[in-house]
Amino acid sequence: MAFEYDLKTDIRYLEGREEVIRTSVLNLNKNKVNIITIAEAFNITEQKVIEIIDKQTKR
Secondary structure (H helix, E strand, O other), X not given: OOOOOOXXXXXXXXXXXXXXXHHXXXXXXXOOOOHXXXXXXXXXXXXXXXXXXXXXXXX
């Protein structure tokens, strides 16, 4: 009997993906890439990009 596992629903996968996006957004922002371009590159909203950047600057 084959074992099927949907990786895309795994919490560790999802958390890792979010961390990669967060780190990448911050690096691109630091290098003066505009918010629209960042959002399009990661297929996320401009608001999400702004939230990531704001959250980092509040630390």
